Amino acid sequence: MQTSMHQIEALIAKGEGLDLEFKTCRNQLNRDVYETVCAFLNRHGGTILLGVQDDGTVQGIDPDILDQIRKDFVTAINNRQKLSPPTYLSLDEIDLGGKKLLRIYVPESSQVHRFNSRIYDRNEDGDIDITDHTVQVAQLYQRKQATYSENRVYPWIQPSDLRADLIDRCRRHVRINRKNHPWADMDDAALLQSAQLAQTDPASGKSGVTLAGVMLFGHDSQILQVCPAHRTDLLLRKVDVDRYDDRDLVRTNLIDSYDRILAFIQKHLPDPFYLEGIERRSLRDHIFREVASNMLIHREYASGATSRLVIEYGRVVTDNPSRPHGFGLLNPNTMIPYQKNPILSAFFREIDRADELGSGMRKLMLYGKAYGGADPELIEGDIFRMVISVPEFGANPALHPKIGAEPRQVSEQVGEQVGEQVGEQVGEQVAKVLNACTPQPRTKAELLEILGLANVYMNYKRHLLPSIEQGFIEMTIPEKPKSSLQKYRLTVKGKDLLSKGGL
Secondary structure: OOOOHHHHHHHHHHOOEOOEEEEOOOOOOOHHHHHHHHHHHHOOOEEEEEOEOOOOOEOOOOHHHHHHHHHHHHHHHOOOOOEEOOOOOOEEEEEEOOEEEEEEEEOOOOOOOEEOOEOEEEEOOEEEEOOOOHHHHHHHHHHHHHHOHHHOEEOOOOHHHOOHHHHHHHHHHHHHHOOOOHHHHOOHHHHHHHOOOEEEOOOOOOEEEEHHHHHHHOOHHHHHHHOOOOOEEEEEOOOOOOOOOEEEEEOOOHHHHHHHHHHHHHHHOOOOEOEEOOEEOOHHHHHHHHHHHHHHHOOOOOOOOOEEEEEEOOEEEEEEEOOOOOOEEOOOOOOOOOOOOHHHHHHHHHOOOOOOOOHHHHHHHHHHHHHHOOOOEEEEOOEEEEEEEOOOOOOOOOOOOOOEOOHHHHHHHHOHHHHHHHHHHHHHHHHHHHHHOOOOOEOHHHHHHHOOOOOOHHHHHHHHHHHHHOOOEEEOOOOOOOOOOOOEEEOHHHHHHHHOOOO
């Protein structure tokens, strides 16, 4: 989650409270950092700023130990001997007036966590050890279990019963995007425990996969056993408004469900040319990635209601069973984001299928009007409804001054030369990468050198990773992505693209 300097200054000015804690951390991480993490997980979540004194004075962190602090923190919170159950949290580096800070965002968890076998809860601006207070511990467990259906444990389903291919697919994704991600080197059981998808039921003492774990990685038969009402009904209803023109009834795991929702959208909605500055943006994909993830990770799976997405003339309407925290039309400027399924939300963020809480909704509002001509409507209730306007250029080709069905229509308004240069630069860069891998594989350093770029991770992520994710090039040693012998070769898909002159 990207945080601006202004946002950090506003947080510091706000002062410590129920969801905000300052830690000095000049030269090392203190134990009380983990106590606060544990307390935030058990209560309503919060933000920890490392490098700030209790009174709000910005002291900063010694730059020479930043990397070590990151490593120590990630190692500790993934060590079940320290934090149980373990979790994954990221640290954002911030430069504030020349002083280095680290920001840790801790979401509310649907489980009860312990640090060094002690249970901590949050009260005002302090962390309270409630381990020996039986009533408070019982209330904490009851609140978690009553609030989050995703936390239900199924002892008859163990990690080995799930789809190993889906787990490995997610593991490969985090390896490519974040080479130091702790999941990259974990086996399936350890990954599921780290992601809080395998737990021990505090009432029965039996261990198993949770509802969230089954919904993500279960076989279709297992999913129907634990959640028989689960389905996402995708409908195109423009001509035959009484029935439908096209339909996809999705009753599978959430990872494949996400892909099928986007495939249905891409099949039936236009993706008009749009420039933001000099960069092209796919408004359709930006908007409906958020819609798809919202439908899957914020659904109330204990409900028997069907989740539905309907493409109508000029708009898309989604209905999703929910556990409401209010009713009526939401105001995006005043709404307070609430995680309906924290475990599912966190997992989708790690595999880049969702944004941080609140930021995805802001993106939806930002691009929604530019895409369809009207602000999206978000209506809270037992059924959460989204109404998104979409362009219908066949009926009204002058719908937007900045969006058009063809790039040529836009070029007259934003400058033909800029539009052509952007497209040519992107095409030339991909072509260079693919041609460089012919006939022999190339190392990452060689490919970046051909593009005239330094061999740093940001350049790899920005200029090579898209060709890997699109399937144009692949690793020669995929089972060892960090190998010093790793190279990249052209795939069949990449060869076809070059041979057909697609660049």
